[in-house]
Each structure stands twice: as C-alpha cells, then as structure tokens.
Amino acid sequence: MRLDVHLCALVGTPPVSAFLHQLASGLALGGVYAIMALALVMIFQATQLVNFAQGEMAMFSTYFAWRLIDLGWPYWRAFAVTVIVSFFGGIALERIVVRPFANAPALASVIVFIGLALIFNALAGWLYGYSVTDFPTPFDGPPWFGQRYLSAHESGAILVSLVVLAAVYAFFRFTSLGLAMRAAAQNPTSSRLLGVRVGWMLALGWGLAAAIGAIAGMMAAPIVYLDPNMMAGILLYAFAGAVLGGIDNPFGAAFGGFAVGVLENLMGAYVVGSEVKLSVALAIIVGVLAWRPSGLFGRRIVARV
Amino acid sequence: MITRRSLLRSGAAAAAALAGARAARAETPGVSDTEIRIGQTMPYSGPASAYGVIGKADLAYFTMINDMGGINGRRVTLISLDDGYSPPKTVEQTRRLVEQEGVAFLFNSLGTAPCAAVRQYLNDNRIPQLFCATGASLFADPKSFPWTMGWQPNYRTEAGIFGKYIARTKPDAKVAILTQNDGFGKDYLIGLKDGLGPERVGQIVAAATYETSEPTVDSQIVTLQGSGADVFVIAATPKFAAQAIRKAYDVGWTPLRLVTDVSQSIASVMKPAGVDKAKGVVTAVYGKDPTDARWADDPGFKAYAEFIAKYMSPKDLIDSNAVYGFGATATMVQVLRQCGGDLTRENVMRQAASLKDFVLPMTLPGISINTSADNFTPIRQEQLATFDGQGWRLFGELLAG
Numbered sequence: 001m002r003l004d005v006h007l008c009a010l011v012g013t014p015p016v017s018a019f020l021h022q023l024a025s026g027l028a029l030g031g032v033y034a035i036m037a038l039a040l041v042m043i044f045q046a047t048q049l050v051n052f053a054q055g056e057m058a059m060f061s062t063y064f065a066w067r068l069i070d071l072g073w074p075y076w077r078a079f080a081v082t083v084i085v086s087f088f089g090g091i092a093l094e095r096i097v098v099r100p101f102a103n104a105p106a107l108a109s110v111i112v113f114i115g116l117a118l119i120f121n122a123l124a125g126w127l128y129g130y131s132v133t134d135f136p137t138p139f140d141g142p143p144w145f146g147q148r149y150l151s152a153h154e155s156g157a158i159l160v161s162l163v164v165l166a167a168v169y170a171f172f173r174f175t176s177l178g179l180a181m182r183a184a185a186q187n188p189t190s191s192r193l194l195g196v197r198v199g200w201m202l203a204l205g206w207g208l209a210a211a212i213g214a215i216a217g218m219m220a221a222p223i224v225y226l227d228p229n230m231m232a233g234i235l236l237y238a239f240a241g242a243v244l245g246g247i248d249n250p251f252g253a254a255f256g257g258f259a260v261g262v263l264e265n266l267m268g269a270y271v272v273g274s275e276v277k278l279s280v281a282l283a284i285i286v287g288v289l290a291w292r293p294s295g296l297f298g299r300r301i302v303a304r305v
Numbered sequence: 306m307i308t309r310r311s312l313l314r315s316g317a318a319a320a321a322a323l324a325g326a327r328a329a330r331a332e333t334p335g336v337s338d339t340e341i342r343i344g345q346t347m348p349y350s351g352p353a354s355a356y357g358v359i360g361k362a363d364l365a366y367f368t369m370i371n372d373m374g375g376i377n378g379r380r381v382t383l384i385s386l387d388d389g390y391s392p393p394k395t396v397e398q399t400r401r402l403v404e405q406e407g408v409a410f411l412f413n414s415l416g417t418a419p420c421a422a423v424r425q426y427l428n429d430n431r432i433p434q435l436f437c438a439t440g441a442s443l444f445a446d447p448k449s450f451p452w453t454m455g456w457q458p459n460y461r462t463e464a465g466i467f468g469k470y471i472a473r474t475k476p477d478a479k480v481a482i483l484t485q486n487d488g489f490g491k492d493y494l495i496g497l498k499d500g501l502g503p504e505r506v507g508q509i510v511a512a513a514t515y516e517t518s519e520p521t522v523d524s525q526i527v528t529l530q531g532s533g534a535d536v537f538v539i540a541a542t543p544k545f546a547a548q549a550i551r552k553a554y555d556v557g558w559t560p561l562r563l564v565t566d567v568s569q570s571i572a573s574v575m576k577p578a579g580v581d582k583a584k585g586v587v588t589a590v591y592g593k594d595p596t597d598a599r600w601a602d603d604p605g606f607k608a609y610a611e612f613i614a615k616y617m618s619p620k621d622l623i624d625s626n627a628v629y630g631f632g633a634t635a636t637m638v639q640v641l642r643q644c645g646g647d648l649t650r651e652n653v654m655r656q657a658a659s660l661k662d663f664v665l666p667m668t669l670p671g672i673s674i675n676t677s678a679d680n681f682t683p684i685r686q687e688q689l690a691t692f693d694g695q696g697w698r699l700f701g702e703l704l705a706g
Contacts, residue, residue: 018531021556025523032520122350130355131570132544134577151555224520225544225577233518265524274513274525275486 020149022265028154029223029237030261031161035216036231036238037245037253038168039209044247045172046185046205049109053116054213055235057093059228060120061086061210062217063128066135066226075138079218083211090210094203102202124228135221157219164215165254171208172250181205237261244285246298255297260285335409336648341641342382344402346414348390356415358621359438360385362630363413365616366638376641379648384408390415392422399423403432410435410653413456413633417441417488420453428452433654435640436633436683440567442492445681447658454657454681456633460489460565461496462706463589464540466687467563468500469704471536475561479510481534483525483549485541486514493540493565496706510534515545526552539564547578554582562586566687570625571596575692584694589687589704592632593667596623597696605666632665636674636683639663671703 036054043051051057061082068078097116101108139156143149150158172178183191184201192198216238217231224230237260245256260281268277294300335342347360367381375381384406388395395414402408410433414420420437427434428450436456437444440463444455458466471478482497484490498506511532513525522545529537530553537560539549546568553562564586568574575583593600600606609631613622621627641648643656660683663674674683685705690697 015531018527021527021530022524025521025527025552029520029523125354130353131573132547132577133573134547134579148557220520223523225547227544230520233520236518237520268524269528274515274528278516278519 018269022269023262024149024154026262026265027258028150028157028261030241030258031154031158032216032220032223032234032257033238033241033261034161034254034257035164035212035219036234037242037247037257038164038250039212039216040239040242041168041247041250041253042205042209042212044242046181046202047109048185049106049113050239050247051209052110052113052235053120054209055231055238056117056120056124057086057090057210058213058217058220059226059231060124061089061214062135062221062226062230063124065214065218066128066133066221069136075136079138082218083214086214087207087211089207091203091207093210094206098206099199099203102199121228128228130228132225132227135218135226137222153222157223160215160219161254161257164212165250168212168250177204237264240282240285242295244288244295246295248299249295249297252295252297256295333409333649334403334407336379339379340382341376341379341648342384342406342408343410343412344384344386344399344406344408345412346388346395346398346402346419347385348415348419349387351389351391353390353416356438356626358624358626359413359415359630359633362617362621362627363634366612366631366634369612369616370638376638377645381638381641383412388414388416388419390419392418395419395422396426399426403427403430409433409648410650412436412637413438413630415439417443420444424450424453431650433650433657435653435657436636438629438633440492441488442496443488447679447681452654454676454683456636456683457629458566458589458591458684458687458706459682460492460540461499462682462685463566463687464493464496464538465500465706466589466689466704467538468497468502468505469706470500470563470689470701471561472501472505475536476505478508478536478561479532479534480508480536480538481511481529481532481560482509482513482538483522483529483541483545484512484514485545486516489567490514490540493538497538500706515541517542517545521545521552522548523552525549526558527556530556530558534560536561536563539568541565541568543568543570543573544577547574550574550578550583550586554579564588566590569690569697571692571696580692580694583692586692588690588692588697590690590697590699591668591672591684591687592625592628593669594697595625595628595667605668608666628667632667635665636660636663669699669703 039054040050065078065082068081098112101112137153139152141152143152144155172182180196181201181204184196184198188198220234238257241256241260242253244259245252247253264277264281267280268274272280347357348354349357364383364385367383371380384402386398388398411427413436415438417439420439431452434453436454440457440460442459442461444453445459482494484493511529511534513529515522515525526549539546541549546564566589569588593606612631617627640657644652658676658678660674660676669688672686676683686703688699688703689701690699
C-alpha cells in the first residue's frame with residue numbers, strides 16, 4: 001500500500017505541483033518549529049538546560065490570547081498583551097518555582113520542568129476543557145504573492161518566525177543585555193565579579209522564552225487547532241530542530257526547525273511513506289549529530305583539563 | 306501446547322465446575338436480595354475526560370431506575386472509578402472493583418486500550434465485561450472472548466457501510482483513505498475492504514496514516530490528493546479530521562468525503578474545519594442528534610430531555626456523550642430485566658446475548674438491538690447523513706455493515 005502511495009504521488013497530479021505543496025506545508029510548520037526552537041535556545045543560553053515545559057507554557061499563553069479575543073479584543077492587541085503577560089509570567093515562574101532548584105543537580109531541574117508541563121496541561125484542561133477549538137489568524141484573505149501553495153496564514157507564520165529570529169539575533173549580538181545574558185550563562189562567577197546580576201539574567205531568559213513561546217503558540221494554533229495537547233508534538237520537533245541546528249545558536253536552531261519541517265514532509269511523501277517518516281527524520285538527525293555533535297551551526301566547546 | 310497458564314486455567318475451570326452447583330444457588334458476588342452491585346472505569350481525568358459525561362449519565366440513569374423501584378425489586382449500585390484513560394490504572398481499578406468491591410460484572414468501561422487491558426483478566430475469571438464504550442471490533446469476538454461485548458456499531462461495521470455505499474453509488478470510484486496508525490485505523494481499513502468486496506479492493510488507490518503525536522496531517526493530504534482519488538475516507542480523531550477536511554479543500558481537492566462517526570461533532574470538527582469547507586461531508590449516524598429540531602416532538606427525545614432535566618444538568622442535553630450513556634444504560638437495564646431472578650454471571654451474559662428487537666428512545670427510527678451467541682455487536686445499523694453547513698441531513702435507508 002505504501003508503495004502505491006508514493007508512486008501515485010509521482011504519477012497522479014503534476015508531480016512538481018505536489019512537490020511544491022509538500023515543501024510549502026513543511027516550511028509553514030517549520031516556521032512554528034523554528035520559533036519554538038528559539039524559545040528553547042533562550043532558556044538553554046541562560047541555564048544550559050532544555051525546558052520541557054516550554055510547549056505547555058506556550059499552549060497556556062495561547063489559551064490566554066483566545067480568551068482575550070473571545071472577549072472581543074482586536075487580534076493584535078490581544079497578541080501584544082499575551083506576549084507581555086507571558087514575559088512577566090515566565091519571570092515569575094523562574095523566581096518562584098525554578099529558582100529554589102538553582103543549585104540542585106540538573107536532573108532535579110528536569111523533573112521540575114516535567115512537573116510544570118503536567119501542571120499547565122491539566123490546568124488548561126480544567127479551565128478550558130479538552131475539546132478542539134479553532135483559533136483566529138491575523139493573516140486572513142487570499143494567498144500572498146499570487147501563488148497557491150501557502151495560505152495567507154502560513155506565509156504570515158513564516159514571516160513572523162523570520163522577524164522573531166532577527167529580533168533574537170539582534171538582541172544577543174548588539175545589546176549589552178544580550179551580552180550580559182550570554183556571559184551569565186557561560187561564566188557565572190566572572191560575570192558576577194563584573195557586576196552582571198546573574199540571577200536576574202536567568203529570570204530574563206525565562207521571560208523571553210515564555211514570550212517567544214506565546215508567539216509560537218499563536219502561530220501554530222490556526223494550523224493545528226487549539227487544545228491542551230496541541231504543543232506536545234511541536235515541542236518534540238522543535239527540540240529536534242534546535243539540536244540539529246545547534247541549540248546555542250539562534251540562527252542554527254531556527255534553521256534546524258525549518259529543516260525538520262521540510263525533511264519530515266519530503267521523507268513521508270517520497271521516500272518511506274507516512275508510517276515511519278518521523279523515525280527516519282529523527283534517524284537523520286542522529287546521523288548528523290554523530291558527525292557534528294554540537295549541531296550544524298553549534299559552537300564546539302573544548303574543555304581544558 | 307500445554308503452558309503453565311492453560312494448566313492453571315483448566316485447574317480453575319475444574320474447580321469452578323465442582324463448585325458450580327453450589328455457586329448457582331449461593332449468591333453471585335455483588336448480588337443480594339435487595340441490591341445488584343456493578344462497576345466500571347471512566348476517564349474522569351486526563352486527555353479523554355470529555356467522555357466522563359458518559360459515566361455521569363450511566364450513574365444518573367441508574368438513580369432514575371432506583372427511584373422507580375429498581376429492577377425486579379433490587380436496587381442497582383454502579384461504582385464508577387476514574388482510570389484517567391490509562392490502561393495500567395484500568396487494570397488496578399478493575400481488580401479493585403472485582404476483588405475488593407465484589408461487583409457482579411463490569412459495565413460500559415470506556416476506551417479501546419483500557420478495555421483491552423482487562424479483557425483477558427475478566428474472561429479468565431468469567432466475569433461479564435458488558436457494553437465496552439469503544440468502537441473497536443476486538444470487543445465483538447464471542448469465540449475467543451465469550452465474556453466481552455461492545456455496544457455501538459464498531460469501526461469495521463461502519464467502514465463496511467461506507468464500502469458498500471461507495472460500491473453502490475460510485476462503482477468506478479478511486480478511493481483514498483487516511484487512518485490513525487493504531488487499532489482504530491487498522492479496523493477501518495479492514496472494514497472498508499470488506500464493504501467494497503474483493504473485486505473492488507484494488508480501487509483503494511492510496512492509504513496514508515498519521516501518529517497522534519504529529520502536529521498536522523497536511524502532508525498526508527497532499528500525498529493522497531496526488532493519487533487522483535475521487536473518494537476520501539477519513540478515519541481520524543476530531544483534530545485530525547478537521548485538519549484533513551480543511552487541507553483537502555485548501556489544495557483544491559474535491560472528492561466525496563466520508564468521515565467516521567468518531568469525528569461528526571459539529572463544534573469540534575466541522576466548525577474548526579470551517580463550515581463552508583465541510584459542506585457535503587458524509588458520515589454514518591445511529592443516534593438522534595439532540596440539537597436537531599426535527600426531534601423536538603419525538604417521544605424518544607422527550608423521554609431523554611425529561612431524564613436530563615431531572616437527573617443531570619441542562620448543559621448535558623446537547624452532549625452526545627449523555628445520549629450515549631442514556632442508551633447504553635437502558636440496554637443494561639433491559640438485560641437485567643430479562644435475567645429475572647437468576648442473576649448469575651452466566652445468565653447475565655446469556656441474556657446480554659439474547660436481546661431481540663430492543664428499541665432505544667434515542668436511536669434513529671428503525672434501528673433495533675439484536676444479539677445472539679455469535680453476534681456480539683448490539684447496534685449494527687446506521688444511516689448516512691450529509692453536512693449542509695449547519696447540521697446533519699439524513700438520507701437513504703438504514704444500512705447494516
């Protein structure tokens with residue numbers, strides 16, 4: 001049966017058109033993975049840990065936006081308020097829940113992250129129910145640029161992911177705050193001696209991650225629909241993308257997100273069929289990491305012993 | 306092959322046979338002169354908690370029956386425990402029901418994986434597992450599991466109805482199918498092939514699957530479109546069914562779309578997909594839609610509405626899960642009535658398998674429940690309906706899978 005499927009894909013409708021459709025829907029979802037990967041990078045930059053609650057935090061922010069829009073708020077105002085509230089929510093979370101474990105082993109932090117993920121998931125289910133609802137997009141109307149492969153929302157989501165990437169890159173590259181954040185993560189002791197408030201840098205990392213995650217959630221929801229489990233799969237792919245590109249490099253992580261989205265679609269459509277496409281995509285990632293352990297664009301860390 | 310397990314089982318059977326005469330006269334666990342105690346597991350928490358309403362409706366229905374004097378002078382006590390839709394917990398809770406609470410049998414426990422997890426245990430101990438709330442065909446296998454029975458039309462039955470409909474109305478159809486990569490999806494593909502018949506199986510030109518962990522099925526839809534199919538069968542849960550309907554429309558693919566009854570909710574499938582995009586989708590229905598105005602004066606609907614008003618909360622009226630619990634419990638009550646004074650587990654199972662032309666208030670006119678020693682699928686009939694942008698419009702005759 002699987003053989004039939006991709007033979008048909010090659011001979012049925014014009015293959016070029018089918019290929020472009022696969023590419024486009026891969027890019028659109030890849031954009032969401034890319035934003036999510038950037039959120040992971042934020043916390044990784046600050047703590048050298050991967051926040052497994054990132055997806056559920058983003059989902060919770062998206063529900064918040066949905067409530068505001070439901071109350072009659074215009075989309076962009078709800079969008080902005082959600083991003084700001086998520087930013088402060090992220091800081092509060094770091095201060096109240098994560099901070100007490102600052103000196104605990106990494107595994108303790110991981111358990112805290114998993115606990116947070118479960119709590120946000122259950123909380124959203126309790127507050128809003130588990131049924132699937134649609135979520136509005138600001139990019140309504142006919143497809144952009146006269147093409148027919150990307151819907152207006154998909155084009156918009158890709159655009160937003162590029163804007164977020166540019167903003168994150170500029171923040172780390174050109175602002176002293178970004179520099180201080182990187183310093184606090186890489187060498188907390190020296191940073192502290194130089195007057196960087198290391199604790200607050202970590203909180204800031206959480207705040208920014210929560211804000212970026214909220215954007216990812218709001219871009220994903222019109223595609224995958226809003227429900228408490230909407231981000232579980234997305235976080236997995238975003239994590240794979242971040243690791244593939246290099247989780248300490250915003251550009252690499254975003255590139256990885258796009259790559260995973262496209263790779264997964266093309267694998268499923270043309271190479272192995274839909275049943276094992278996820279496994280193959282992940283196998284390729286493992287292969288790349290065996291060759292370049294810190295990711296395609298990651299910085300190789302050499303420790304002096 | 307003689308295994309330790311089969312030796313144990315035959316030992317247990319021999320012991321049961323010796324004790325048989327005495328056990329029949331002595332009481333069945335959970336049954337006294339004034340009470341019948343039964344149990345179930347329900348996902349009151351976790352990802353499938355929307356179905357918890359079924360358990361609440363079951364409980365409410367037995368409250369109503371008890372208020373009316375019970376069944377043959379006995380009150381029914383249903384112990385409904387939360388398993389969070391997690392099979393290991395189902396095992397734990399089911400054993401608790403059997404071994405500590407001493408229930409007579411299990412009724413309407415919910416979920417394919419949860420029910421499958423305790424099927425062997427209940428059959429080994431000869432405890433009825435009645436009216437499992439799932440559409441998987443593995444609960445309609447009286448030869449291997451004579452103590453287990455489903456209730457609703459199972460996925461194979463429904464896919465068979467679709468297959469026959471395609472063969473009759475579009476004999477030259479090229480069929481594409483999207484299925485969830487698990488028992489649900491596999492059942493569906495088998496049923497579709499059965500319904501199409503051996504000479505038409507080749508007309509299934511494309512089949513794609515998805516994992517529930519995937520964010521979207523957009524890529525699968527593009528692939529299926531590429532097959533040039535003019536019939537599209539969607540065997541997916543609500544989120545993915547909505548994505549499939551929307552994406553097919555967006556890429557300009559306009560086949561005849563047939564959607565499983567798992568995903569016929571207007572609120573959580575047709576609306577998210579876009580009601581304009583979903584116009585023309587066909588599904589199979591066996592129950593009366595409580596939101597459909599045509600049933601307003603129907604005596605069956607009135608009985609249901611009265612039950613909701615008195616024993617549940619007003620918001621449950623339009624919940625199809627409440628309709629489900631209402632119907633399943635009414636069937637259970639009929640079985641217990643047929644049992645008369647003999648409430649042994651054997652007789653409960655025998656009566657469950659001898660329902661004859663039993664009609665429920667909230668199934669479509671003409672549908673009746675029939676079971677026999679080799680038919681463990683109580684509801685086998687469905688009628689096709691098409692989505693007109695607002696609701697489901699029934700058409701054609703009742704069909705059996």
